Amino acid sequence: ANDLHHSCQWGSGIRWGDGPTDTGMQRLALSEDDKSVRDWFIQTMKDLKCNVTVDEMGNIFAVRPGRRTDVPATFIGSHLDTQPTGGRYDGILGVLAGIEVIKTMNDMGLETEGGVGVVDWTNEEGARFPISMISSGVWAECISLEHAHNLKEVPTVASLPTAASAPETMKSALQKIGYLGDVPCSYKSTPMAAHFEVHIEQGPYLVSANQRVGVVTAVQAYRWFRLNVIGRDTHTGTTAFEHRADALYAFAQIMVRAREVAAAKGCLASVGIVDAKPGSVNTVPGEVSFSLDIRGPETELVAEVEKELRTDFDAIAAAEGAGIGKPCRVEWTLDFDSPAVKFHEDCIDCVQQSAQAVVADASVADTKSLVRTIMSGAGHDSVFTSKRVPTSMIFIPCKDGLSHHPEEFSTADDCATGASVILQAVVRYDRK
Amino acid sequence: ANDLHHSCQWGSGIRWGDGPTDTGMQRLALSEDDKSVRDWFIQTMKDLKCNVTVDEMGNIFAVRPGRRTDVPATFIGSHLDTQPTGGRYDGILGVLAGIEVIKTMNDMGLETEGGVGVVDWTNEEGARFPISMISSGVWAECISLEHAHNLKEVPTVASLPTAASAPETMKSALQKIGYLGDVPCSYKSTPMAAHFEVHIEQGPYLVSANQRVGVVTAVQAYRWFRLNVIGRDTHTGTTAFEHRADALYAFAQIMVRAREVAAAKGCLASVGIVDAKPGSVNTVPGEVSFSLDIRGPETELVAEVEKELRTDFDAIAAAEGAGIGKPCRVEWTLDFDSPAVKFHEDCIDCVQQSAQAVVADASVADTKSLVRTIMSGAGHDSVFTSKRVPTSMIFIPCKDGLSHHPEEFSTADDCATGASVILQAVVRYDRK
Ligand SMILES: NC(=O)NCCC(=O)O
Ligand SMILES: NC(=O)NCCC(=O)O
Numbered sequence: 110a111n112d113l114h115h116s117c118q119w120g121s122g123i124r125w126g127d128g129p130t131d132t133g134m135q136r137l138a139l140s141e142d143d144k145s146v147r148d149w150f151i152q153t154m155k156d157l158k159c160n161v162t163v164d165e166m167g168n169i170f171a172v173r174p175g176r177r178t179d180v181p182a183t184f185i186g187s188h189l190d191t192q193p194t195g196g197r198y199d200g201i202l203g204v205l206a207g208i209e210v211i212k213t214m215n216d217m218g219l220e221t222e223g224g225v226g227v228v229d230w231t232n233e234e235g236a237r238f239p240i241s242m243i244s245s246g247v248w249a250e251c252i253s254l255e256h257a258h259n260l261k262e263v264p265t266v267a268s269l270p271t272a273a274s275a276p277e278t279m280k281s282a283l284q285k286i287g288y289l290g291d292v293p294c295s296y297k298s299t300p301m302a303a304h305f306e307v308h309i310e311q312g313p314y315l316v317s318a319n320q321r322v323g324v325v326t327a328v329q330a331y332r333w334f335r336l337n338v339i340g341r342d343t344h345t346g347t348t349a350f351e352h353r354a355d356a357l358y359a360f361a362q363i364m365v366r367a368r369e370v371a372a373a374k375g376c377l378a379s380v381g382i383v384d385a386k387p388g389s390v391n392t393v394p395g396e397v398s399f400s401l402d403i404r405g406p407e408t409e410l411v412a413e414v415e416k417e418l419r420t421d422f423d424a425i426a427a428a429e430g431a432g433i434g435k436p437c438r439v440e441w442t443l444d445f446d447s448p449a450v451k452f453h454e455d456c457i458d459c460v461q462q463s464a465q466a467v468v469a470d471a472s473v474a475d476t477k478s479l480v481r482t483i484m485s486g487a488g489h490d491s492v493f494t495s496k497r498v499p500t501s502m503i504f505i506p507c508k509d510g511l512s513h514h515p516e517e518f519s520t521a522d523d524c525a526t527g528a529s530v531i532l533q534a535v536v537r538y539d540r541k
Numbered sequence: 542a543n544d545l546h547h548s549c550q551w552g553s554g555i556r557w558g559d560g561p562t563d564t565g566m567q568r569l570a571l572s573e574d575d576k577s578v579r580d581w582f583i584q585t586m587k588d589l590k591c592n593v594t595v596d597e598m599g600n601i602f603a604v605r606p607g608r609r610t611d612v613p614a615t616f617i618g619s620h621l622d623t624q625p626t627g628g629r630y631d632g633i634l635g636v637l638a639g640i641e642v643i644k645t646m647n648d649m650g651l652e653t654e655g656g657v658g659v660v661d662w663t664n665e666e667g668a669r670f671p672i673s674m675i676s677s678g679v680w681a682e683c684i685s686l687e688h689a690h691n692l693k694e695v696p697t698v699a700s701l702p703t704a705a706s707a708p709e710t711m712k713s714a715l716q717k718i719g720y721l722g723d724v725p726c727s728y729k730s731t732p733m734a735a736h737f738e739v740h741i742e743q744g745p746y747l748v749s750a751n752q753r754v755g756v757v758t759a760v761q762a763y764r765w766f767r768l769n770v771i772g773r774d775t776h777t778g779t780t781a782f783e784h785r786a787d788a789l790y791a792f793a794q795i796m797v798r799a800r801e802v803a804a805a806k807g808c809l810a811s812v813g814i815v816d817a818k819p820g821s822v823n824t825v826p827g828e829v830s831f832s833l834d835i836r837g838p839e840t841e842l843v844a845e846v847e848k849e850l851r852t853d854f855d856a857i858a859a860a861e862g863a864g865i866g867k868p869c870r871v872e873w874t875l876d877f878d879s880p881a882v883k884f885h886e887d888c889i890d891c892v893q894q895s896a897q898a899v900v901a902d903a904s905v906a907d908t909k910s911l912v913r914t915i916m917s918g919a920g921h922d923s924v925f926t927s928k929r930v931p932t933s934m935i936f937i938p939c940k941d942g943l944s945h946h947p948e949e950f951s952t953a954d955d956c957a958t959g960a961s962v963i964l965q966a967v968v969r970y971d972r973k
Binding site for chain 2 (some may be wrong): 234381
C-alpha cells in the first residue's frame, strides 16, 4: 500500500483534499510521467531478482523464476497509465499487488513450479490513444502491431499543456520515452500459463452490499465509435432555425436519443469527446465529431443498440437541414469492438477458493456472503489475455463506485485483501 | 470588385470550387494575414492621398480631406477580419466599397464639404476575441479599453495550427503585429460626422424576393453568454445512467431546450462553441463549457428568453445527477450585450434616396420594389457608431442568404450597386 502511493508521485493529478495522498492521477500512457513510473517499476522488479523484458508495444514483463524453466510463468497484470482526470487505484493497484506478491514470495522463500510474472500493459485506458487494452490486444494477436503503432493520440489530450505540438502516434510516443522494446509483442514470444488481475470494481455493487471481494466471471461487451455529423456553417444571427443544418443541434438530439435507446435495452451509451467546428460564437457549427461508447451485458444487445441508433441518428440528421434541402448526415467509424467475455473456470475456481480463505477470519457470521461473483462493466487487459490463456479477475470495493475521477478510493484493507487473494490464486493455479 | 478579391489573397480559407476566387476566407482578427491586408489597406489609402491614423484598438482611419477642416469627416466603415470558415464578402465588401468611393471621388475630382473617411474596425466578428464589434464599442466608449485589451482569444481559435502556444490577449496580439496605435480609441479623438456601412445581407430576404438593395433601419438585439455545466467525471462502462452527473448529457438537453424556448418567442438561440472535459472516450464528462448566442427583434424578448432558459437549464441540470444527490449545476457569464438599435432618420433617408436613384434605370416596371427596408439579424460596427453619430446601413443580396461559410457569395453587379449607393449616400449627407 505504501508502494501504491509511492508510485503515484509520477503524474499526480487534481488535488481534492488536504492529505498527502488526496490527489487524483493524470498519467497518460507513454507520457514523461509514465516513463518515470516504468523506470521505477523495472528497477523495483530487478531488485526483487526478476528478469525483465520489454516488447514492441512497451509492455513490461518481470518474471520471478520457478523450479521449472520449460513452462511459462503465471502472470499478474494490469496497467500504470491513467485517465486525464483519473484516480490512484484504477490499474495501478493491479501492478502494485503483483509487486507485493513477488515481495511476499521472496520473503517467505516460496518456490513455485512455474515462474510468477508481473506485467504492466501499455495504454490500457484508451484515454490517450483511443483503443483501450490495445497492447494486450496486440499481444493476443487480436489487433495488428501496425494498426497499433500508427494509432494517433486523441485531440483533447493532444491539446493538454504537456503535449507535443503535433499529435504523437503510439510508435513515436514509445520511441520518445525509450520504451519501444525489441521483443515481438505476441503471446507466442511471451507465453503465459495464466493471467490474473486484481482491480477496483469501479462500480457500486460490492460497496453498497458491504462485500469484500468480487470474483469476476465475465466482462460486458462494448464498441467504440467515432462519429461525424456534417451540416453547414452559417450565421447564428441571420439564419432562421428552418434554414439551418446545425450539426451541433443534431448532435444534441442524437445524444439524448442514444441514452433512451440504450436504456430501453439495459445497455449504456456515452459520449466522452465532442468537437464542434469551426468553433465560433456566431457561426452555426457545420461539423461535429464525437466519440460513442456503447456497452451491454451481451454482444448481441450492443449490436442491437448500434443498429437502432444508426437508423435514429440518420433520421435526426435528415430532419436538421431538410428545410434547405441540405440535411445533415452522419458518418460512423468503428474504432474498437470488444465482445462479451467469459473467464476460465479453473482461474475462477482458484479466485473463489482464495477469496473464501482470505475473508474466512472476518468477524461476521456468514463469511460466504462477503464474496460475490460479478460481471465487469469495464474492459481490462484480462479480456485479451483470456483469448489465449486461462484468465480471471478479482474486484475489491471502491468508494461510491466512483472511478475515472480524482477521488477514486479504496481502503488500505481492501487493497491488502485483493493482494492476498491474488497471491493465493496464483499459488493455487501453480499447484494444479 | 477587383480590389475585393485582390484583398482576399491574405488569409484564403477553404476552397470550394475550381475558380481562382472559389475559396472562403480565414483571416482571424490580428493574425499575420490580418496584418498583411492592413498594410495593404494603409498603402492603398496613402496612394489615394488620404491621411491615415491607427488607434489603441488597431482601428485604421483613412481620411480624404474636404473643403472644411473644422468639421469631422463622414465615414464609410466595416471590417477586414473574418470567421475561421468565413467568406470573401462579410465586412470586406464594406471596406472595399469605401476604397472604391474614394477612388471615384478622386477620379471625378469631387470636392466635399467635410472630409470622407474609410475605417477598418478591429475584430468585428468576435470570432477570435469573443466580443463582436469590440473596437467600435471602445470607440463609442461603451466598452472600456482595459476590458478590451485584456480579452483573451477563444480556445478553439487558440488551437488552430497557426496559433501561438499561449492564448493571446487583444493587446498582445495588437503589439505582435504592430497595430497598437497611439491615438486614443474614442469618438472624441476620432470624431465622425456620420457612419455609413454597406454589407451583404447575410440572410435570405433580398435574394428570395429578387430585391437589389436593403435600406437597413434597425438591428436586432443579442446577448452572448459563456456557460459551464458542472457534473462529475466517472466511468462510462461501470456507471449506470442514474448514477451519473453527466455534464454533456445535460448540455445536450439544454441545447434542445434552448431552440424550443427561443422559437416560441420568435427569437434565436445558438451554440457555436462547446468543450467537454476531460475529453476521454470512456469518461463521462464532468465539465462542459459552451457559448450561447440569443437574438431577437426586441431587447425585451431576448431578456425573456434568457430568463426562461435560466430556469429551464437549472431544472435540467438538477435532474441529471439527482439520483446520486450530486446534481449538475449551470453557471452563466454574460460576455456581451447588444440591445436592439434603430438607425438615424437622416442617414436612412440618404440611403433610401440613393438606393432609388441607383436602381432607377433597372429594366423593370416598378423599380421601387427593388428596394426594401430591412432589420439586420447580425450585429455590425454601425451598432456602436449609432450610439455617438448618425448612422445607417445598406444591404445587398447574397446567395442563399448564406454567410459565415466559405461559399458566401454576392454578384459583382450587386457589389457595385452597394458601392454606388454608399457613394451617393455619403455625398447626400455631406450636402445636408
Ligand atoms: N478499467 C478500465 O477503466 N478500463 C478502461 C477500458 C474501459 O473503458 O472499460
Ligand atoms: N456581420 C457580422 O457577421 N457580424 C458579426 C457579429 C454578429 O454576430 O452579428
